[in-house]
Amino acid sequence: MIFQAVLSGIVMGCVYALIALSLVIIYKSTDVVNFAAGEFVMIAAYAGLLLLDHLSLNYALMVVLSVGLVFVLGAFFERTALNHIIGFRYAAEAALVPMVVATIGLSFMLKGAVRVIPATEEVLRLPPLFSGPPLFFGDLILQRQDLGIVGVAILVMVLLSVGFNLTATGKALRATSQNPRAAALIGIPVKRMRMMAWAVASGLAGISGILLGPKLLMTPDMGSVVMMGIAASIVGGFTSLIGCVVGGIVLGVVQNLVGIFISPQAIAVTPFFIIMVVLVVRPNGLFGEAMRLKKV
Amino acid sequence: MLDHAPNAKTEEMHQEETLIRMRAKIAAALAVLAAVTVQAWPGVSRAAEPGVTDAEITIGMFAPLSGPLVAYGVDPLAASRMLYEEANKAGGINGRKVKILVEDDKCNPNDLVAVVKKFVTVDNVFMLHGGSCTAALSAAIDYINREKVPYAMLNAAGDNAVFPPTKYVFGSFQGTQRSYAAAFAQFAAQHLKAKRAAVIVHDDDYGKANAAMAKATFDKLGVATVAIERIPPNISDVTAPLLKIREAKPDVILSGAYPAPAVLIAQKYGEFGMTNIPLLQSAQGIPTPSVFAKNVANPAALENFFYTWAFSDIGDPAVRTKYVDMFKAYNNGREPGPFMMSGLPSAMAVIEGLKMAGRDLTREGFVQAMEKLSLKTDAMPGLLEFGPNRRDAARTMVIIKYDGKSQKVMPGTYTWDGIEAN
Numbered sequence: 001m002i003f004q005a006v007l008s009g010i011v012m013g014c015v016y017a018l019i020a021l022s023l024v025i026i027y028k029s030t031d032v033v034n035f036a037a038g039e040f041v042m043i044a045a046y047a048g049l050l051l052l053d054h055l056s057l058n059y060a061l062m063v064v065l066s067v068g069l070v071f072v073l074g075a076f077f078e079r080t081a082l083n084h085i086i087g088f089r090y091a092a093e094a095a096l097v098p099m100v101v102a103t104i105g106l107s108f109m110l111k112g113a114v115r116v117i118p119a120t121e122e123v124l125r126l127p128p129l130f131s132g133p134p135l136f137f138g139d140l141i142l143q144r145q146d147l148g149i150v151g152v153a154i155l156v157m158v159l160l161s162v163g164f165n166l167t168a169t170g171k172a173l174r175a176t177s178q179n180p181r182a183a184a185l186i187g188i189p190v191k192r193m194r195m196m197a198w199a200v201a202s203g204l205a206g207i208s209g210i211l212l213g214p215k216l217l218m219t220p221d222m223g224s225v226v227m228m229g230i231a232a233s234i235v236g237g238f239t240s241l242i243g244c245v246v247g248g249i250v251l252g253v254v255q256n257l258v259g260i261f262i263s264p265q266a267i268a269v270t271p272f273f274i275i276m277v278v279l280v281v282r283p284n285g286l287f288g289e290a291m292r293l294k295k296v
Numbered sequence: 297m298l299d300h301a302p303n304a305k306t307e308e309m310h311q312e313e314t315l316i317r318m319r320a321k322i323a324a325a326l327a328v329l330a331a332v333t334v335q336a337w338p339g340v341s342r343a344a345e346p347g348v349t350d351a352e353i354t355i356g357m358f359a360p361l362s363g364p365l366v367a368y369g370v371d372p373l374a375a376s377r378m379l380y381e382e383a384n385k386a387g388g389i390n391g392r393k394v395k396i397l398v399e400d401d402k403c404n405p406n407d408l409v410a411v412v413k414k415f416v417t418v419d420n421v422f423m424l425h426g427g428s429c430t431a432a433l434s435a436a437i438d439y440i441n442r443e444k445v446p447y448a449m450l451n452a453a454g455d456n457a458v459f460p461p462t463k464y465v466f467g468s469f470q471g472t473q474r475s476y477a478a479a480f481a482q483f484a485a486q487h488l489k490a491k492r493a494a495v496i497v498h499d500d501d502y503g504k505a506n507a508a509m510a511k512a513t514f515d516k517l518g519v520a521t522v523a524i525e526r527i528p529p530n531i532s533d534v535t536a537p538l539l540k541i542r543e544a545k546p547d548v549i550l551s552g553a554y555p556a557p558a559v560l561i562a563q564k565y566g567e568f569g570m571t572n573i574p575l576l577q578s579a580q581g582i583p584t585p586s587v588f589a590k591n592v593a594n595p596a597a598l599e600n601f602f603y604t605w606a607f608s609d610i611g612d613p614a615v616r617t618k619y620v621d622m623f624k625a626y627n628n629g630r631e632p633g634p635f636m637m638s639g640l641p642s643a644m645a646v647i648e649g650l651k652m653a654g655r656d657l658t659r660e661g662f663v664q665a666m667e668k669l670s671l672k673t674d675a676m677p678g679l680l681e682f683g684p685n686r687r688d689a690a691r692t693m694v695i696i697k698y699d700g701k702s703q704k705v706m707p708g709t710y711t712w713d714g715i716e717a718n
Contacts, residue, residue, distance in 0.1 A: 001539045008535040121367055122584070123556045125591040134567060143567050216532050217556045217591065259536025264527045265499050267536065
């Protein structure tokens with residue numbers, strides 16, 4: 001039972017890790033925690049279901065279009081709302097509160113927009129990408145979709161790592177997040193890099209939505225999964241991409257073990273408890289850099 | 297002379313006073329005579345009971361007509377209204393037509409209480425008929441009993457509103473958590489011959505009632521309850537509780553979950569290869585069977601799947617056809633949604649209660665009539681009954697086997713015998 005719980009926890013943890021990566025990429029580039037990340041997850045899932053059910057597209061095309069939609073949505077939001085708030089400042093410290101409030105407003109707006117559609121009153125579910133009989137490893141049971149989730153998560157993480165470390169654009173993104181003024185001085189288009197960071201991060205949230213849609217149930221409130229992403233980021237360190245992955249997996253496994261050894265009712269408070277413990281014992285998280293205090 | 301003037305004056309004043317008193321008495325007598333005459337005059341409104349005239353009975357109806365729970369309110373209310381219209385077409389009830397006033401309670405306690413107070417104090421209705429959400433209508437129960445207004449719930453099923461019973465509230469026309477759980481437990485023991493049962497419910501009042509009644513019925517029938525898992529209604533991962541249930545090796549699993557967790561449970565039950573163990577789900581988790589099956593997306597998970605049902609339409613399609621056609625006739629040809637049937641029994645009971653209360657209709661008379669109600673209808677497998685200490689109408693359920701494509705009514709009906717759980 002424990003090994004099954006750990007295995008299932010690792011699978012869910014991979015999805016939490018993707019959401020955490022989305023949050024951390026935006027945080028590293030703009031110092032903003034994107035409270036609308038959960039709604040990007042939700043929008044991608046509903047878009048996927050619409051494309052599959054009503055337009056009968058094949059799964060691969062559905063994934064590309066759904067992820068593409070939230071990719072564009074994130075870029076559009078950054079270019080219109082956040083760019084306007086930051087203005088011509090390279091340092092965004094003074095605009096932090098308005099930007100965070102803007103992401104909260106976006107979250108409510110997206111949720112409200114989805115609620116208007118009558119079909120969303122019913123609980124819905126995205127068909128899985130990988131279906132078929134489960135795989136047995138002794139007493140352990142693994143669904144093909146679960147294997148797919150782990151595989152996709154690993155692939156995305158590898159691509160991100162390669163992109164950020166080995167490509168010019170990735171290095172420019174990292175430079176922008178470390179020191180926007182210096183990056184601008186050497187000719188990096190800071191505004192474009194920020195928009196790209198938002199687009200990539202939103203795309204990651206969209207991938208999470210396609211993976212989560214078959215596992216969780218789709219309701220306009222499914223965006224609350226962002227709390228798992230935030231908890232995973234805090235555990236791993238809000239400045240570390242590797243930390244997100246480790247944090248997500250730790251969170252997924254701990255949730256299941258808490259459900260078995262304490263109570264299923266305690267599962268809901270586990271992320272918040274973990275956040276409190278990490279902030280007290282190791283505020284930087286497992287892999288994070290030392291936090292700078294900012295006046296907001 | 298001085299002595300005489302006061303005496304004359306006093307005498308005059310006396311006479312005047314006497315005259316005034318006589319005039320007042322005559323006026324009062326005339327007023328009484330007029331009032332009696334007006335009351336006795338045929339065709340004149342009787343003001344004895346609020347919401348009742350010689351020609352009409354006014355009923356205040358309410359349900360969630362907007363918001364996320366609109367599906368539970370719109371069609372059931374429309375179904376109730378159509379039965380009142382049918383009664384009006386047949387000549388009314390004891391010579392009076394039913395007049396309906398409708399408000400939206402949004403499934404919200406504040407809105408519901410406001411609607412109820414408006415009906416009682418502004419619209420002066422005879423009685424209230426409405427409510428799809430127990431948590432919301434529970435907020436109005438004290439007020440309703442204080443104001444002594446008869447109230448029939450529409451399709452809310454919660455035990456809180458009818459246990460303990462209160463004088464003016466009649467409800468649970470599609471059963472309570474007690475009756476669902478008892479039906480399941482009886483079916484598991486008698487039909488499936490289970491000896492070990494696992495129960496998974498929510499950690500709210502619904503869940504507590506469900507679990508307690510299931511255990512009490514199992515104890516009575518000699519079945520061991522080997523696991524009781526309580527999960528929050530907003531749970532998103534049921535891995536842990538299902539693993540614990542699998543570990544307990546039950547012969548049957550009872551689930552009292554709401555729609556979203558019910559799908560998660562059935563999914564996980566299928567994923568963990570537990571499908572040789574029958575899974576019994578309460579009706580509240582299956583608003584639309586076809587959508588449930590689509591969401592579970594695993595035919596193997598439904599090979600051994602059953603759910604409770606409080607109506608006769610699945611066992612007798614002619615019943616459903618009758619009421620669907622009636623609904624369409626009153627609603628511009630619109631096909632009803634999945635909850636239409638749940639609006640029927642409460643209106644049937646109210647109409648019968650009004651008939652039994654007679655032409656000399658009063659609120660107290662109606663309450664007494666409802667306490668004697670024992671109504672058999674084609675829409676329900678059992679009786680709709682109340683009593684001096686009973687306010688939950690329906691205690692009989694059927695069990696449906698559902699494989700994702702077809703529904704089959706299992707033999708027998710299952711009735712909660714009123715045993716209380718500790």
